[in-house]
Amino acid sequence: MSDTTATIDVQSNPLLVAWETPHQTPPFDAIQPEHFLPAFERAFADHAAEINAISHDPAEPDFANTITALERSGKLLSKVAAVFYDLVSANSNPAILEIDKDVSLRMARHWNPIMMNAVLFGRIARLHDNRKSLALTAEEQRLLERTYTRFRRAGAGLDDEAKAQMAEINEKLAQLGTTFSHHVLGDEQDWFLELGEDDRAGLSDSYVAAAKAAADERGMPGKAIVTLSRSSVEPFLQSSARRDLREKVFKAFTARGDNGNANDNNTVIGEILKLREEAAKIMGFANFASYRLEDSMAKTPEAVRGLLERVWKPARAKALADRDALQALIAEEGGNFQLEAWDWRYYAEKLRQAKANFDDAAIKPYLALDNMIAAAFDCATRLFGITFSERKDIPVWHPDVRVWEITDAQGRHKALFYGDYFARSSKRSGAWMTSLRDQQKLDGDTAPLIINVCNFAKGADGQPSLLSPDDARTLFHEFGHGLHGILSNVTYPSLSGTSVFTDFVELPSQLYEHWQERPEVLQTFARHYQTGEPLPQDLLERFLAARRFNQGFATVEFVSSALIDLEFHTQPAAASQDVRAFEKAELDKIGMPREIALRHRPTQFGHIFSGDHYAAGYYSYMWSEVMDADAFGAFEEAGNIFDPAVAKRLHDNVYSSGGSVDPEAAYVAFRGREPEPDALLRRRGLLDVPKAA
Template identity: 40%
Template sequence: MSILNKPFNTPYNTAPFSKIKDEDFLPAFKEAIKNAKAEIDKIVDNAESPTFENTIEALDFSGEQLDRISSIFFNLNSAETNAEIQKIAQEVSPLLSEFSNDITLNENLFKRVKSVYDKKGEFELSVEQETLLDKKYKSFSRNGANLSEDKKEKLREIDKQLSQLKLKFGENILSETNKFEMLITDKKKLSGLPEGTKEAAYQLAESKNKKGWLFTLDYPSYIPFVTYADNRELRKKISLAAGAKGFKNDELDNQDNVIKIAKLRYERAKLLGYSTHAHFVLEERMAKTPETVQNFLNELLEKAKPAAESEFKNLESFAKELHNINRLEKWDSAYYSEKLKQKLFSLDDEQLKPYFKLENVINGAFTVASKLFDLNFEEINNIDKYHNDVLTYKVTNNNGDLTSIFYADFFPRKGKRNGAWMTSFKPQYVKDGTNERPHVSIVCNFTKPTISKPSLLTFNEVTTLFHEFGHALHGMLANTTYPSLSGTSVYWDFVELPSQILENWCYQKDALELFAKHYETGEVIPMDLIEKIKKSATFNEGIQTLRQISFGLLDMSWHGQNPSEITNVKAHEVVAFKRTNLFPEVAENCMSTAFSHIFQGGYSSGYYSYKWAEVLDADAFEYFEETGIFNKEVATKFKNNVLSKGGTENPMTLYKRFRGKEPKPEALLKRAGLLK
């Protein structure tokens, strides 16, 4: 029996990473699936008539071992993967997909669930229990329980294919990211780049036995290059490489995968009686229908487009005036935006970075959480890590009770996908009178320390850290009975509220003064810089909003209609972007083939939720601003009605209980400077 199938004799029941070998996973998965099936059989074979406890509750607590192994394995596949893990993922995904279908297509199990659902008035259920019952019933009815046998088989086949295609999509993007290297040997070509960026590039080249400065598509390398490098040709080279991921008609091409995924999702939705994949997904979202999403995005587009066009004209004239650029291209965007921002606000990231040493920012996030939610963070070294870079913390409340174990993983490396995300290794739930506490993790890709400098964050990286930490707080403060309703298990268009609201503290003097201190002198960030940060917060907000809307519209174009006529990914995308495009089209680039959020992650038909949650977060933060950003009463209301409740009730009910009213988009438009 694999170590993964036994109880972990570890501090706080943490994952024993150092003892797990790659070859342990496949047998562990098979054993855990067998055990989980036995648990399901026990529910089905129960001679007693179905009750909430012996059917719904038993079902929610089943497969605990399998869930634990899955979370450990798939988190490693994102943050610390290798060829062996990727191979296992391809083998395991169909098995898990098959197992999931074995549950939802199990007729006798569904009969028991339906029996409880039909008689729910006879059971005295709490609000949380009613929510769980509703969710369990829908997990069957929405996933084929009412289909005929031949259609159930078809569904199984589709799900198996989808699980493998999504994995392949992600593997291709990781390989593409790792493959690209741009070595610069002529120092003159580094003009404009910050010292820290050059030093990091030099060290990277050295680590690979190369002479010169090495740049890659990892964000801490790519973003500073396109933002600061004066050499336009090299900006173009690296920008084209980033935009062409999965779009080169080679062995890592994703065009076929994209079309297959979109068509299979549509086919699956039709099989289940829905018009499109978006109709299927949105039934269980705050937005409810594709029409609501389209109207929401179109309304925002109407408000943002005039501002975006005006900002773009300003950027064009500025580039023309500065360097006689006649046509602004995508690889000019970050560069001239940064130059214009410096001119308008006398502010640039290099000025700010010394005040944002990574360790200080982490402590700042902890202090904010402590002041708002009474949490205490203590770094501990008695638990296993999956990589030396990972930091581990014990989180307690003011009574000293364990709230959570927290893992933080901040630097890019070969086996780690780009971007930033929050995840968990163990959920929170209450069983046999014990409140099991969660193990939560955030993963980012920030600039590593160099020989001469610690890790200094750009302001954008600071807000990214606070964003992911907001998700982490949602996980840490979870206080529900059932694992499937705990923490971030909420409607997808509500899940970004805790993360996005926390970003607001990064712009506040009272919060910044807690942690924004010069890494050499200890001097607190000067007031004039704080003012500049606040003033520049809405700089090019129209362009940024248009960009987010364009991704939402692209997502809906793949999932909100019948994709069976789509044969050319690029041609389809050009049409989807028509109303939001500001820059000239780049023939060599394609967004869809690297749009991991919707083709690998869980955001299909859900990308709009970032803007949707911004409406909630702007409205919610306005409440904090009215009362003071560290007001304990408002923070406690937010903790008790939003953060701790998970998915136990309808999100709008929870939001109104916190805020006293429904959110209005005006707060967002005002904050973004889009309300005249």
């Protein structure tokens, strides 16, 4: 790129100029798709020059000129990439998705020579070898260790031939991961089920309103539709009295990426698995799972399998007992058919109404989105002393996005929090937390810009969005991740917020879910969206009593997905030959009840195939749940779910420490001991269940 071109780009490209916005936030209203490739080109060039300067520094390597310099490098790339990937996931369009294909390959080609730079790794390794004599702070020691590990695991110590192989593999994997996610989004965008008046039996008014809002969003005013967003599918399966439509929706949902069309992911999965296995072998590991888990709390596939099997056995036994009860209910109603996967949620809800005298439809009017946001914020205020005020002057990527400023107990600016809550066709499914800027103190205090993205059904005609209990839990879960970024208090960017082991990163999020279901919280914030009346005491008690209902099903659909993930990455040769056949064989092997589907079938399993962050790591949610179930006990033992002393330990050792402390040490510092594993089974009501047939 010529100097003239660069000058023009800087002057006209909002991604390449200083942001004259409140708190230097991205000017989304000015950013267009055509701005990204020139911005990435400049960012790649700047970063490469910074890395070259570090690698060829004639001075002896020390912490400042090598590790700290690395931390300061790539600021423009981080800035541009954060904005770009937010749009790819939360508000894409054909132009953005086309650019994504290009950028994923360019990103791999940029990072490969950096992470395999022998001269740079030599400097890092020398510091690592001499680390005990460097007089480093605890955080600096942790950063040096993590930097050395990151480069070593990327292949920086390999010979030139192996490095070239790894670089080629990384490029292919980057393209395949992008293709996988685009395929799933494509199937989700292409499918909907229109609901005529005769198709709405059993559906609540709030569901129909949300279905109308979904139709409006797709340019079908006056219609009502089911989409393939989980927040649309699961309540439909739970409440629709039309068995034929339940079957149609269920099959479309579970077939995403597996339809033999242009969006089919079976071949993509096979290629990903082969390449990951090849990379693991180059790195000296038996398989990708062993490679992946070396740098985790679990350490080995055997440890993961041990946890999952320990949970699987009682969960399966509970699910089979529930299955028999559901089949008996069908018979009682005169149904002459066998329970199928598209029937489970419907009849489980009927059974829950009969046994626990509770159904989700009764409580949804009390779980308005705004009230649950207020509840999540209030819990954070009471635990950590931070306060929230909505800002209307911050540019956003979609009109539905809301922004809050967060201040600390002394009234100082702490962070901005973006909430993007509603489903739309331009957004990938699921819920996630990410950031536009991470907290760090390397060059003055940098306040974070934290994002939560969800896919809740939007209320129609100005009505509020009403959440199911699962939706409300998801909101608290993602805000728990958000707090991990908001409360981060570290010096170095690489250790900020959620930069921790995957099987520790879910602790702050899953732990935060506990507050959502507490009577102290619900009594204050669960209010009827029309009357403002608080949640009636008897309904609250029935809700709390019903929480453990259907836990066999919920645990089976999760653990089976985690086991499949593990087997994919320990048996890639078999899995890549025929993904469907392998899936069936593995489910048969563990005795998967035929009436329960995987929470994520392989062809739509974005956690493990859209990228590798959770590959061989989906178990992490359960590993973290062992800790979160045990951790909340600290508040229960204190007799106050907002106990100041416990909250301070939680803040200091978990939420604010980021990756600056070893996670096992962080947990013990908070709890005073290691987690007690049975807390998970107790929480899910899976202790002392009957043995499976």
